[in-house]
Amino acid sequence: xxxxxxxxxxxxxxxxxxxxxxxxxxxxxxxxxxxxxxxxxxxxxxxxxxxxxxxxxxxxxxxxxxxxxxxxxxxxxxxxxxxxxxxxxxxxxxxxxxxxxxxxxxxxxxxxxxxxxxxxxxxxxxxxxxxxxxxxxxxxxxxxxxxxxxxxxxxxxxxxxxxxxxxxxxxxxxxxxxxxxxxxxxxxxxxxxxxxxxxxxxxxxxxxxxxxxxxxxxxxxxxxxxxxxxxxxxxxxxxxxxxxxxxxxxxxxxxxxxxxxxxxxxxxxxxxxxxxxxxxxxxxxxxxxxxxxxxxxxxxxxxxxxxxxxxxxxxxxxxxxxxxxxxxxxxxxxxxxxxxxxxxxxxxxxxxxxxxxxxxxxxxxxxxxxxxxxxxxxxxxxxxxxxxxxxxxxxxxxxxxxxxxxxxxxxxxxxxxxxxxxxxxxxxxxxxxxxxxxxxxxxxxxxxxxxxxxxxxxxxxxxxxxxxxxxxxxxxxxxxxxxxxxxxxxxxxxxxxxxxxxxxxxxxxxxxxxxxxxxxxxxxxxxxxxxxxxxxxxxxxxxxxxxxxxxxxxxxxxxxxxxxxxxxxxxxxxxxxxxxx
Numbered sequence: 001x002x003x004x005x006x007x008x009x010x011x012x013x014x015x016x017x018x019x020x021x022x023x024x025x026x027x028x029x030x031x032x033x034x035x036x037x038x039x040x041x042x043x044x045x046x047x048x049x050x051x052x053x054x055x056x057x058x059x060x061x062x063x064x065x066x067x068x069x070x071x072x073x074x075x076x077x078x079x080x081x082x083x084x085x086x087x088x089x090x091x092x093x094x095x096x097x098x099x100x101x102x103x104x105x106x107x108x109x110x111x112x113x114x115x116x117x118x119x120x121x122x123x124x125x126x127x128x129x130x131x132x133x134x135x136x137x138x139x140x141x142x143x144x145x146x147x148x149x150x151x152x153x154x155x156x157x158x159x160x161x162x163x164x165x166x167x168x169x170x171x172x173x174x175x176x177x178x179x180x181x182x183x184x185x186x187x188x189x190x191x192x193x194x195x196x197x198x199x200x201x202x203x204x205x206x207x208x209x210x211x212x213x214x215x216x217x218x219x220x221x222x223x224x225x226x227x228x229x230x231x232x233x234x235x236x237x238x239x240x241x242x243x244x245x246x247x248x249x250x251x252x253x254x255x256x257x258x259x260x261x262x263x264x265x266x267x268x269x270x271x272x273x274x275x276x277x278x279x280x281x282x283x284x285x286x287x288x289x290x291x292x293x294x295x296x297x298x299x300x301x302x303x304x305x306x307x308x309x310x311x312x313x314x315x316x317x318x319x320x321x322x323x324x325x326x327x328x329x330x331x332x333x334x335x336x337x338x339x340x341x342x343x344x345x346x347x348x349x350x351x352x353x354x355x356x357x358x359x360x361x362x363x364x365x366x367x368x369x370x371x372x373x374x375x376x377x378x379x380x381x382x383x384x385x386x387x388x389x390x391x392x393x394x395x396x397x398x399x400x401x402x403x404x405x406x407x408x409x410x411x412x413x414x415x416x417x418x419x420x421x422x423x424x425x426x427x428x429x430x431x432x433x434x435x436x437x438x439x440x441x442x443x444x445x446x447x448x449x450x451x452x453x454x455x456x457x458x459x460x461x462x463x464x465x466x467x468x469x470x471x472x473x474x475x476x477x478x479x480x481x482x483x484x485x486x487x488x489x490x491x492x493x494x495x496x497x498x499x500x501x502x503x504x505x506x507x508x509x510x511x512x513x514x515x516x517x518x519x520x521x522x523x524x525x526x527x528x529x530x531x532x533x534x535x536x537x538x539x540x541x542x543x544x545x546x547x548x549x550x551x552x553x554x555x556x557x558x559x560x561x562x563x564x565x566x567x568x569x570x571x572x573x574x575x576x577x578x579x580x581x
Contacts, residue, residue: 020071021038038052050148051147054146061149065149074142075143076143078270079105079117083269092116096129101118101150101151102117102126113141116141167198171195196248200271200278210224210225210293212292213248215290220237220241227463249265252280264282265279276297303345317517319349321519322349322422325420328452328453331425332430332435333459347368351370357370359400360384374387387401391416397422403428404426404442431516433456436449458516458548461511462512462514464510465508465563466508468500470560470563471496472493474491477489477491482576494558494564497566508566512561550572550573553570
């Protein structure tokens with residue numbers, strides 16, 4: 001058997017640090033008088049100084065954690081926003097966690113790594129005993145937290161079931177009186193807190209993009225959007241919904257007293273060792289408030305340009321287009337088609353020290369290092385057009401405008417492109433070629449548009465067949481020719497979904513990007529300036545090798561990456577029949 005990873009004991013140098021009280025006084029956080037009081041209380045109570053300082057109200061848990069983390073050189077973690085991983089809790093018994101004041105945060109089963117929170121990462125004895133407890137089979141990484149935060153986490157999460165079924169059983173068997181659960185927002189019954197945490201964790205682990213809480217006349221339905229398709233997960237009795245709703249509103253910063261008007265909110269939680277952002281929207285309906293949470297997982301959304309799920313030819317064409325020093329580049333598609341992910345991938349490719357990239361978004365979904373990102377705030381009465389004017393005074397090289405919604409924004413974006421900037425944005429049209437009539441509809445003239453448009457990308461997301469259970473079948477030569485798959489000489493093997501444990505019996509796992517990439521060259525520029533009808537521009541583009549979404553979908557079907565039915569769900573396959581007539 002290969003050598004198991006071992007726990008790296010803290011270096012002795014880590015233990016040579018300034019006393020906590022002295023450090024806080026030096027930084028002006030604590031006065032000498034407050035330190036004397038705390039030391040007297042510490043000797044009397046026999047508790048760690050940090051706990052005493054927090055209990056006296058001299059410092060907050062957050063300030064204490066940040067100071068300790070900076071002094072010791074360890075990354076900090078806010079346990080109050082942590083959703084625990086049951087597998088991590090199972091590795092470290094509660095008695096051990098209480099005795100050594102540690103809390104298991106997350107595990108990496110593939111790398112055999114355990115992340116723990118500790119207030120004393122220099123405790124060599126704890127590391128020795130933890131290594132023995134884990135039989136030397138796990139490496140350990142430490143995050144900084146305070147004693148108070150660790151004690152609260154141990155009390156709140158150990159000894160309770162964390163599975164959705166277990167929590168519901170706990171509530172349904174009468175251990176918790178659902179009718180008496182507090183809905184004031186000040187205090188919550190433990191099971192309700194754990195139920196919401198478990199639902200959020202379950203959705204993230206299933207790679208859902210949205211969670212829908214939908215009250216009906218006698219029950220509340222919970223659905224996840226997984227790979228672009230809604231799937232019902234749970235149906236709960238409607239008596240559970242009021243405390244669940246209040247819990248969701250509180251953690252997302254919404255007004256719990258307001259139930260007749262729509263509200264928006266946000267929250268961030270630590271799940272499996274990484275930060276997950278949630279954007280919430282509450283909407284009053286006939287049977288109560290409907291809540292939808294958008295899951296913003298930075299690890300999944302920020303895709304490197306080289307890792308985008310597109311062909312080498314498509315990547316090369318995109319690189320050629322974005323190498324132009326100025327002009328406007330547009331990404332089109334419906335909501336949820338991955339437009340923002342594509343634009344962020346392109347910006348990541350262009351992001352370097354010599355370039356000033358600025359964005360104007362509504363809202364900023366994922367912060368990107370070295371890029372200046374601005375939110376459109378309703379309270380500032382700032383729209384996209386006014387925001388572009390402001391960005392132009394910041395000496396940008398590249399500008400990202402979240403969306404072109406109106407003629408004024410389109411005009412300002414084109415003006416920025418005409419003055420030597422690269423401008424990236426999104427536009428709601430059904431195809432890449434559709435940007436031309438849409439921009440003209442917004443008031444841009446063909447004469448001005450020509451020469452200033454780099455190109456456009458039309459995009460959709462399509463579910464990928466599970467590699468472990470997809471089933472082959474054969475279509476005849478005539479059907480293959482109709483579907484543009486195979487060489488037209490004989491039958492062709494395609495694949496369809498089946499379902500297995502690895503794909504949760506859906507037959508699909510993950511999604512692929514379908515793209516049509518429209519590059520505006522000199523010839524197409526001339527046709528735009530001459531107001532050539534759109535069908536003629538389309539015909540000429542096809543002659544030059546332009547591939548539409550339908551072509552890309554059929555390529556994916558022929559390669560066995562997706563199914564014919566899934567392609568029909570995303571693109572219009574009736575176009576194939578019309579073209580054969």
